[in-house]
Every structure is written in C-alpha cells, then in structure tokens.
Amino acid sequence: MSVSTDPSVGEPSTTATAPDRPSERTPRRRAAGPSRHRSGLINLASIALGIALWWGLAAAGLQLPTPPEVAAQAWTLAGTGQLADSVLASLGRVLSGFVLGTAAAIPVGFLMGWYAPVRSIIEPWIQFFRTIPPLAIIPLAIVLLGIGEAPKVFVIFLAAFLTCVISTFQGVVSVDRTLINAARVLGTKDPAIFARVIVPASTPFILVGMRVGLGSSWATLVAAELIAAPTGLGYLMQNAQLYYDLPTIFVGIISIGLLGLFMDRLLLLAERRLTGWEERR
Amino acid sequence: MTTTAPTTTTAKISVREVTKEFDLGKESFTALDRVSLDIADNEFVTVVGPSGCGKSTLMNILAGLEEPTDGEARVDDVVVTGPGPERGVIFQQYALFPWLTVRKNVEFGLRTAKVPKAERRERADHFIELVGLTQFADALPKMLSGGMRQRCAIARAYAVDPSILLMDEPFGALDALTRVNLQDQLQETWRQDQRTVMFITHDVDEAVYLANRVVVMAARPGRVYDVVDIDVPYPRTEEFRLSPEFADLRNRVWSSVYHQQGRTVADRDGA
Numbered sequence A: 001m002s003v004s005t006d007p008s009v010g011e012p013s014t015t016a017t018a019p020d021r022p023s024e025r026t027p028r029r030r031a032a033g034p035s036r037h038r039s040g041l042i043n044l045a046s047i048a049l050g051i052a053l054w055w056g057l058a059a060a061g062l063q064l065p066t067p068p069e070v071a072a073q074a075w076t077l078a079g080t081g082q083l084a085d086s087v088l089a090s091l092g093r094v095l096s097g098f099v100l101g102t103a104a105a106i107p108v109g110f111l112m113g114w115y116a117p118v119r120s121i122i123e124p125w126i127q128f129f130r131t132i133p134p135l136a137i138i139p140l141a142i143v144l145l146g147i148g149e150a151p152k153v154f155v156i157f158l159a160a161f162l163t164c165v166i167s168t169f170q171g172v173v174s175v176d177r178t179l180i181n182a183a184r185v186l187g188t189k190d191p192a193i194f195a196r197v198i199v200p201a202s203t204p205f206i207l208v209g210m211r212v213g214l215g216s217s218w219a220t221l222v223a224a225e226l227i228a229a230p231t232g233l234g235y236l237m238q239n240a241q242l243y244y245d246l247p248t249i250f251v252g253i254i255s256i257g258l259l260g261l262f263m264d265r266l267l268l269l270a271e272r273r274l275t276g277w278e279e280r281r
Numbered sequence B: 001m002t003t004t005a006p007t008t009t010t011a012k013i014s015v016r017e018v019t020k021e022f023d024l025g026k027e028s029f030t031a032l033d034r035v036s037l038d039i040a041d042n043e044f045v046t047v048v049g050p051s052g053c054g055k056s057t058l059m060n061i062l063a064g065l066e067e068p069t070d071g072e073a074r075v076d077d078v079v080v081t082g083p084g085p086e087r088g089v090i091f092q093q094y095a096l097f098p099w100l101t102v103r104k105n106v107e108f109g110l111r112t113a114k115v116p117k118a119e120r121r122e123r124a125d126h127f128i129e130l131v132g133l134t135q136f137a138d139a140l141p142k143m144l145s146g147g148m149r150q151r152c153a154i155a156r157a158y159a160v161d162p163s164i165l166l167m168d169e170p171f172g173a174l175d176a177l178t179r180v181n182l183q184d185q186l187q188e189t190w191r192q193d194q195r196t197v198m199f200i201t202h203d204v205d206e207a208v209y210l211a212n213r214v215v216v217m218a219a220r221p222g223r224v225y226d227v228v229d230i231d232v233p234y235p236r237t238e239e240f241r242l243s244p245e246f247a248d249l250r251n252r253v254w255s256s257v258y259h260q261q262g263r264t265v266a267d268r269d270g271a
Helices: A029-032 A036-058 A068-079 A082-114 A116-130 A134-145 A150-172 A177-185 A190-225 A235-243 A246-274 B053-063 B102-112 B117-130 B148-158 B176-192 B204-210 B243-258
Strands: B011-022 B029-037 B046-048 B069-075 B087-090 B162-166 B196-201 B214-217 B223-229
Touching: A036 A068, A036 A082, A068 A082, A068 A246, A082 A116, A082 A150, A082 A190, A082 A235, A082 A246, A116 A150, A134 A150, A134 A190, A177 A190, A190 A235, A190 A246, A190 B102, A235 A246, A235 B214, B011 B053, B029 B053, B029 B069, B029 B117, B029 B223, B046 B053, B046 B204, B053 B069, B053 B087, B053 B162, B087 B148, B102 B117, B102 B148, B117 B148, B148 B176, B176 B204, B196 B204, B204 B243, B214 B243, B223 B243
Parallel strands: B046 B196, B046 B214, B087 B162, B162 B196
Antiparallel strands: B011 B029, B011 B069, B214 B223
C-alpha cells in the first residue's frame, strides 16, 4: 500500500472552488511543534517525581527497597543472565500465544462479519468464553495439557484470540455501506470487494483489537507464570517472594511494565503507519 | 460493452411501471408507484421532488443496487439485474476510498476491469485533469475539501467510461458557491464528453440550469408528477441563470414541486 502524501499539498490556489471546507493538515505534523516538546518534558518530570515519591516513602521507613537498591539488583540479575533468561522466556510465551491468537482471530472475525450463518455459529461461544477470565482456564489447561509450555501458550492464545476476533468482526460489520456500493457500481465483484474494500476498511479495528489483545495476553502471561512455571518474569517474582527478596520483585514489576509499554508502542507505530489515511484523531 | 448508437426508437434508459415497496414490519411503504420514464441517449435529465418521493430509490434501481417490487428498468434494452460498469454512479457522500490517493481512487474501476497499469495511469490522469485535480493526484481524500472530493468521485465514475451517469444529489452537501462552480464544471465535462445523465436533486435552480428535461416527482406514493422541457442550448452560463427565461422555467418547476395536488401526469392526460 503506497500512501504517499505530497508535503507540498496545501490549499487549492488556482482551482475555481471557492472556500468550501478547508483541507485538514495531518495531525502528526501539527503534533511535532513545540507543544509536543513541552509535553515530553512534563512526562519526564512526572516520572522523576514518581521516583522521588517512592524514594521518600522508602526513606520514611516504609518496607520498600530504595530505587538504587532496585537498580543494583537489576544490574546483578542482568549480570548473572537471570534477567535476560526470564525476559526471553516470558516474551517467547507471550509472542507465540499472541501471534497464534491474532492469526486465528483475523480470518474468523472476517468470516463472522461476512457470512451471517458463520456468525450465528461462532458468536455464542465467543460471548461465553469472553466472560471467563483466561486465568480461570489455567487449572483446566494444566490438567489437560500438562505443566509445560502448552497450557501457558494456550491461555495467552485464548486471551489474544477473544479480544481480536470481536474487534475484527466489528470492523467488518461497520464498513460503510456506500463504499461497498461504490465498488459494486464500478463493476467489482464480491471476492475483490472483500480484498480491496473490506480488508483495508477494517484494518483500524483489527489493529485496535491487536493492541487490546496484546495487553490482555501480557497480563494473563504473568499471572500464569506466577501459578506454575520454571522460568519467566512471573517465576522470578514468585521465587523472590519465598526469600522476601523485595528488590527482585521490583525488578520484575518494572520489567513487565516496560516491556508491555514497549510492545504497545510498537503496535501503535504500526497502527499510525497503516491507518494514516483515517480522518479522526 | 459496446456503446454503438442504439436504434432511435428505443430509449437509452427505459423505466416501465416500476413499483417499489419497502416492508416496514406491520405495513409496507410504497416508495415508487408504477413509475414510467424514458431517457434518450446523451440526454441530461434531472429529477426533482420533495423528500420521500422515491427519487433515490429510482436511481438505486437503475444502478442495480435495489430491485423493483414490480415492473422493470431497462438500459440499452436489457433488463437491469445488478450493477455494471456501463452505469457510473456518483453518491452524495462522495464514497471515496479513504485509504487510496486521488489517482488510486480514479484507477479503482480500471483495476477491476483489468486494464494494464500504464493505460490505467494514463486514463486516470486524463480524467483527473478534466476535473482539475492534477495537483492533488497523490493526495489522500482527507486532505481534500468537499468540492474536490466530489470532483474526484466524478473522475472515478468517468474513468470506467460509462455510457450513463447516475448522480444522487451529488452537490447536496456543498455550500452554494461551490455548488454553482461544480454545476458549471459538470456541464462543461458533459459537453466535452457526452453521456446520458440522470441527476437527482432537491434544488430547483440546479435542476433547471443543467437539464434538457426536468422530471418532477411527487411523494406518497412516489410517482412522476410533471415533466418540463428546458429548450435552451448549451453552454449555459450565468447569463442564462439570470435571464427571465430561467426565472419562468424555475417558477414553473417550483410550483410543480411545491404545490402538488394528488395527481399524476397520466391522470391529467386522461390515461
């Protein structure tokens, strides 16, 4: 998809069209001014304030490790390779579950949106499983799939699948009817309409579904690791809890947060690139 | 799809006794009641009427997007059963694909028709130039104003070389000045490259200014109420718009639209 936008494009100057609605500028360009710079500074200040508050509470005698202690522990864990191992184990699980989940959800969501009978067959099951927190499936998954990687990946798969399938389906049903008609009157037949209208028009919905799905995958993963795992960030924290090792628990929490944030930003970037044609925002 | 000249006896578009009823649960609503209408080749016909007179339904039936409950619509003497590239449609809401640039939008129907890339590009650029959007060929629809979007939609419809253009209140969402400009542009485009046009509008001035013939419809049930011939040569300009002749025709159509009694042309002619 080539979405080339000529930066020189602005207001019509030579055309006869008088001042009807002025063309809107891309939001990204507007955001890149000094105001963005300033909000970045405020972000940083807020983070610094939060850390200072934490430090203050720790110094005031609350049972908390201080930021330097946590940093030192992170350094140690990174040195022994424990941190990298845990991160890789967790990321491996989350990514395999998430990729499988969304890969299954997108075609199923399309089928549900496009064929009413498919929707009638699948929708009750999705609505039912959606009400069950994926974590509640863990006991069942462990009994059926053992205590290896399979139950964890399965639970993450489920979490990602359920959120993504619903938004894909929503995306397909909310495609503007006039766009479909516009393609039809240009002689386009159903399969091509699907590929050239339905898929691009529902991409924004799919990407939102993927972001939400990634969030719930990540949340589910750590909880799954807390229950039963020989590796991973959840395991690292669970193990530290046994030894009352607060700094390690903090390292775990912060790593989880940062990784989640990083993955979300990555998807946000993809979303901006793929759906830059959208008018809102 | 050859567009060889049809025999003079058959109309380009022929609507025969078309009735359309919509099922509203308990009762049904008659959008069109035995509507008959002929449009000749290269004729520019505008259809005006109050809301609910079924003018958009009539257009959708000709476009093949809706089926009549009774009667039939023929194009080139073939019964309409679905959409086809020989009938271009322009929607009020532009219906541009927002993820495609102006050029890719105009090329959309050509890709469907599997026109080779180089030719596709050449034809798209030609029609983009015709509507004055060359500068904006690589812009996305979100960067265009309403008037520019509609011009892009017109180029897209023209690009697949339809012999008929069906326009559903194409300028309805635009401000008055832009609308007048687009009317002139459309007239100019049509003069350079003649097609059979059915143009739906609720604007009496627009209907009189553009058409060879104005068809006035009435509501509840939707039916043809009056037909007014506009025997004024093209090109029509501001001079015509401000002339007493225009005022007369406009008044004639206006009273037909706004002072309708429950009669049809057929009734009045004693049929």
